[in-house]
Amino acid sequence: DGGITQSPKYLFRKEGQNVTLSCEQNLNHDAMYWYRQDPGQGLRLIYYSQIVNDFQKGDIAEGYSVSREKKESFPLTVTSAQKNPTAFYLCASTWNEKLFFGSGTQLSVL
Amino acid sequence: EDKVVQSPLSLVVHEGDTVTLNCSYEVTNFRSLLWYKQEKKAPTFLFMLTSSGIEKKSGRLSSILDKKELFSILNITATQTGDSAVYLCAVEMSNTGKLIFGQGTTLQVKP
Numbered sequence: 001d002g003g004i005t006q007s008p009k010y011l012f013r014k015e016g017q018n019v020t021l022s023c024e025q026n027l028n029h030d031a032m033y034w035y036r037q038d039p040g041q042g043l044r045l046i047y048y049s050q051i052v053n054d055f056q057k058g059d060i061a062e063g064y065s066v067s068r069e070k071k072e073s074f075p076l077t078v079t080s081a082q083k084n085p086t087a088f089y090l091c092a093s094t095w096n097e098k099l100f101f102g103s104g105t106q107l108s109v110l
Numbered sequence: 111e112d113k114v115v116q117s118p119l120s121l122v123v124h125e126g127d128t129v130t131l132n133c134s135y136e137v138t139n140f141r142s143l144l145w146y147k148q149e150k151k152a153p154t155f156l157f158m159l160t161s162s163g164i165e166k167k168s169g170r171l172s173s174i175l176d177k178k179e180l181f182s183i184l185n186i187t188a189t190q191t192g193d194s195a196v197y198l199c200a201v202e203m204s205n206t207g208k209l210i211f212g213q214g215t216t217l218q219v220k221p
Contacts, residue, residue: 031207033209035211041213041214042114042116042198042200042211042212042213042214043153043198043200043209043211044211045208045209048208050207058208088151090152090153094207098144098155098158099144099146099153099155099200099209100155101152101153101154102152103151103152104151104152
């Protein structure tokens with residue numbers, strides 16, 4: 001099945017720990033995105049990548065890092081510098097100007 | 111500052127009612143406006159609007175864009191409990207392709 005796969009669905013982070021959220025797509029889409037969603041708020045862009053080996057900061061990139069070594073994969077690392085990481089994280093890719101979303105990862109702090 | 115504002119933030123109706131969700135925007139480089147439905151987790155695409163005054167329809171859902179007054183509405187007629195969801199509006203920037211999302215409208219349809 002074609003689609004965007006995010007893992008894990010639930011993730012817990014300890015104080016001072018870096019954690020990595022996985023996002024894989026087999027849709028052959030060039031552009032991929034990471035969004036953060038907090039309760040009662042819309043989606044906010046963390047990072048995006050329009051092509052392999054290239055990525056740009058979004059509106060709330062501080063405390064996050066990404067890589068894009070392969071077209072299919074766009075992992076997001078939540079570093080210890082991100083002081084309020086509890087949120088729902090959505091990965092997406094675009095085709096024909098339409099966003100296709102993964103099922104999301106809920107990150108919580110222990 | 112580019113921004114997208116949705117109203118109301120939440121809405122409770124009964125089955126069979128008609129609802130209108132609003133999305134207004136202020137952006138410097140507009141390309142398109144998109145509506146998404148988010149139930150449980152992943153948002154799903156509903157409509158993309160690029161031209162003023164042309165209504166897009168899909169079943170009981172319809173949407174229209176007014177580029178002069180900078181807003182869009184999403185109408186849902188004869189609502190059903192399955193319409194309960196968060197409805198997200200987003201504007202695509204023409205210079206970067208980035209999307210700016212509104213806060214979302216939470217719709218609850220009661221039986």
